Amino acid sequence: MTKPNVRKPNILFFMCDQLRADVVRPSHPCSTPHIDGLCRDGMQFTRAYTPNAVCSPARASLMTGLLPHNHGVTVVTHTVDDDQACLRTDKPHWAQKLTEQGYQTGYFGKWHIERSLDLEQFGWQESTVFEAPATKRLAEQRVDHGQYLLAHYNEHPEGYEKTLLYGVTAADQSKRMFSIAVDEALGYLQNRSQNPDPWCCFISLTEPHDPFVCSEESFRQYDVDSIELPNSVDDSMEGRPYVYKLAGAPWKNMTRRERKEAIACYWGSVTDIDAQLGRVLDFLETSGQREDTIVILTTDHGEFLGSHGLYCKNFHAGEEAYNIPLILSGPGIGRNQVTSARVGLHDVCPTLLELTDCDPFDHPDSSSFAAVLSEPDQEEQFQQGYAEYSGGRMLITQRVVWDHDWKFVFNGFDRSELYNLIADRDEMVNRIADPACEEILRHMCKLLWTRISETGDHSLWNSHYAALRLVPYGPGILED
Numbered sequence: 001m002t003k004p005n006v007r008k009p010n011i012l013f014f015m016c017d018q019l020r021a022d023v024v025r026p027s028h029p030c031s032t033p034h035i036d037g038l039c040r041d042g043m044q045f046t047r048a049y050t051p052n053a054v055c056s057p058a059r060a061s062l063m064t065g066l067l068p069h070n071h072g073v074t075v076v077t078h079t080v081d082d083d084q085a086c087l088r089t090d091k092p093h094w095a096q097k098l099t100e101q102g103y104q105t106g107y108f109g110k111w112h113i114e115r116s117l118d119l120e121q122f123g124w125q126e127s128t129v130f131e132a133p134a135t136k137r138l139a140e141q142r143v144d145h146g147q148y149l150l151a152h153y154n155e156h157p158e159g160y161e162k163t164l165l166y167g168v169t170a171a172d173q174s175k176r177m178f179s180i181a182v183d184e185a186l187g188y189l190q191n192r193s194q195n196p197d198p199w200c201c202f203i204s205l206t207e208p209h210d211p212f213v214c215s216e217e218s219f220r221q222y223d224v225d226s227i228e229l230p231n232s233v234d235d236s237m238e239g240r241p242y243v244y245k246l247a248g249a250p251w252k253n254m255t256r257r258e259r260k261e262a263i264a265c266y267w268g269s270v271t272d273i274d275a276q277l278g279r280v281l282d283f284l285e286t287s288g289q290r291e292d293t294i295v296i297l298t299t300d301h302g303e304f305l306g307s308h309g310l311y312c313k314n315f316h317a318g319e320e321a322y323n324i325p326l327i328l329s330g331p332g333i334g335r336n337q338v339t340s341a342r343v344g345l346h347d348v349c350p351t352l353l354e355l356t357d358c359d360p361f362d363h364p365d366s367s368s369f370a371a372v373l374s375e376p377d378q379e380e381q382f383q384q385g386y387a388e389y390s391g392g393r394m395l396i397t398q399r400v401v402w403d404h405d406w407k408f409v410f411n412g413f414d415r416s417e418l419y420n421l422i423a424d425r426d427e428m429v430n431r432i433a434d435p436a437c438e439e440i441l442r443h444m445c446k447l448l449w450t451r452i453s454e455t456g457d458h459s460l461w462n463s464h465y466a467a468l469r470l471v472p473y474g475p476g477i478l479e480d
Contacts, residue, residue, distance in 0.1 A: 008101065008356050009331050010293040011200040012284065014277055017055065017110060018209040018313065019299035021048070021323040023270050030267040031221050034278035035327070038297060042329025043337040043373060049402070050301045051346045051387045053313045053321040056085065058300040058345055059113045063093040063122065065349030065366040067388060069457050074390040077115055087114035094349045095123030095200065097358040104197050106188040109181035109204035128184045130177060130206070149216055150265075152258055154250050164211035165251075165311065166265035168219045173272065178205045182276045186283055193287045203280065207269050208303070210312050214268025221271060222264040229259055230307040232426040237308065239430040241414035243396075244316045248309040259306045266305055294330035294355060298345065307426070314392055317400055317409040317417065318427055322387060333373045341382035342402055343369045364454045386451045397460070401448050408444035412470050418444065432472075445473035446480075453478065 023030040025046075026039055051061045056076045057068040068074045072088040079085075095105050107124040111117060111131055119127040148167040155162050173179055185203045192199040207213075237245040254262075277297070284290040302321045304310035313321040324345060329335070332355070343351075350368040353360050360368070371378045385402035397412030407427075409417035418432045418441055431437045448471065452460045461475065 007196075007292075008103070008198040010198050010289060011098075011103075011352065011356070012280065012293050012295045013200070013202040014280065014295070014297045015109075015202065015204045016208065016273055016297075016299045017204075017206050018301060018303045019270065019273075019325055020302045020305060020320065021046070021325045023267065024297075024325045024327070029222075029227075031218075031271045032274040034274045034281060035297065038277075038281070038295060038327050038329055039338075040336050042295070042327055042333050042335060043339060043376070045326040045328075045339055045341060045343055047340050047342040047385075047402075048298070048324050048326035049322045049342065049344055049385050049387060050299075050324050051344050053301045053317075053387070053389055054392060055112050055300050056114075057390075059111075060087055061344075061346035061366075062300070062348055063095070063113060064091045065094070065346050065361055066091060066363065067346065067365045067386075067455055067457075068390065069388065069459070070363070070365060070455060073114065075392055075395070077112070079393050082115065089121065092361065093122045094352050094358075095202075097123070097353055098200050098356060099123050099125065101356060101358055102197055103356075104192055104195060104199045105202075106185070106192075106199070107202045107204070108185040108188065109178075109202075110206050111204070124202070126188060128181075130181070148213075150219070150261065152254075152261065156250050156253065160250075164213075166210075166212040166262045167214075168216055168265060168268070169213055170216050173215055173275075176272075178207050178273065178276055181205060182279055185280065189280075189283060189287075193289065205273060205276070207273050208266055210303070212262060212265040212269050214265050215272050218268035218271040219264060222267055224257070224260045224264050227260040227263050229256065229263075230305070230426070232308045232428060233259065233306050235308040235426075235428060239415075239432075240417065241315070241411050243414065244308070244310075247315050251306075251309060251311055262311070263305060266303070292331065294328065294333070296348070297325065297327045298348070299324050300345070315396070315398075317389070317398060317411075319407075319421065319425075322400060328373060334376055337376050339372055339376050339379045341369060341372045341379035342385045343372075343382055344385055344387070384447065386447075388457075399448060399452075399460070401444050401451070403444065403447055406440055406444060408441070408448065410448060410471055416470075416472065442473050442477065445471055446477050449473075449475040449478050 024035045026036045050058045052058045056073050060071045060073040064071045073085050075085050077085045105125050107127040111129040151167040152165050153162050154165050304320045307320045346366040351370050354368040354370040383404045387400040389398040399410040401408045405422045407419045416432050417430045419427045
């Protein structure tokens with residue numbers, strides 16, 4: 001039932017793909033003046049995380065507030081047959097709730113959540129998405145980058161296709177896909193500005209996902225030689241699952257200079273994105289809607305960018321892949337605030353429902369952090385987190401648990417991991433077998449089983465079979 005017609009805040013959602021949390025912090029050398037301004041206007045979550053470190057599961061969790069095992073998209077949709085990784089359409093999305101409350105909704109850019117591309121069934125009344133066949137017209141406008149001014153390719157191991165890792169292009173920025181997505185969104189916002197109803201506009205960009213392609217102008221802002229490589233760039237992966245080491249094979253022969261160029265191109269891509277955000281924020285300002293609009297900037301997952309010798313994401317459960325940027329500003333949200341509250345991308349769903357006075361979804365997978373937005377001292381109540389990973393083309397079982405400074409990674413395929421993220425920020429020393437950590441390990445296993453039980457992760461909950469007892473402590477510890 002529609003609630004009384006009280007003017008609700010507009011919502012602008014600006015989502016990137018594979019954006020690291022650290023590069024958008026105001027102190028970082030990556031140039032992001034518009035994101036820096038958003039931080040001054042609102043609240044930045046330094047410990048936000050993704051519930052899954054690949055695109056489709058994370059995005060489906062954002063929309064539904066559910067963990068992947070409950071919404072059904074456990075891997076990237078285009079990597080499996082059509083009867084796998086299927087979004088359960090009986091699970092409502094927050095955009096549907098907004099339309100019930102009188103919102104006008106529009107979605108522009110990358111979807112990558114499910115295969116139908118029928119966004120209207122999920123609450124998006126107007127949309128232009130970049131997956132074929134829905135956007136043939138836009139696909140025809142896709143820029144041919146042609147000759148790169150600088151480029152580096154993935155060429156190892158032998159027998160795999162040669163693919164681009166990073167590059168600098170002189171292509172017209174206005175014809176690149178991120179600019180086209182923003183053009184479509186600005187057209188939508190222009191139409192909405194004459195309508196008294198509140199609106200929600202979702203802009204979803206593919207960048208800075210690999211390959212890291214940036215404009216020459218943005219690349220020139222960075223002195224490649226002065227860029228510092230990650231502390232863990234030469235990580236031997238000792239004491240970690242062996243697949244982590246295998247995953248680094250394509251880049252093990254990269255030179256220091258090439259690794260720095262990769263960082264510069266990634267930063268340049270982020271700078272290109274920042275300019276697009278600026279276009280939208282400028283429109284809100286000039287149209288007089290900025291003060292009435294909740295602005296959210298985030299991503300689906302992070303990027304290793306040379307940390308542990310890796311690029312992209314997937315098997316390794318490092319913070320570089322799981323820690324994501326999350327910035328919110330707007331009415332009722334503290335200004336120029338930084339919080340260490342640990343909140344998940346899936347928690348954005350119930351938070352938006354609370355901020356817009358919509359009825360909440362009734363499930364335990366996620367929880368609203370709206371209290372932190374108005375009262376930052378509430379962050380102590382948000383210090384635990386939970387994520388799951390099922391692999392991609394190669395399937396595995398992985399669960400990640402955070403509690404304050406500790407992180408536990410259950411690997412159902414190799415040795416598990418335990419880190420103190422304050423004492424060991426780069427996660428170089430796995431303390432899973434450290435006798436001094438036995439109590440904290442038991443505690444973290446208890447948190448793991450609690451989440452498995454509460455959210456109905458039946459496959460893991462019913463793993464008493466003797467050959468599957470791979471967690472250091474079994475579910476029976478919940479009875480203590």
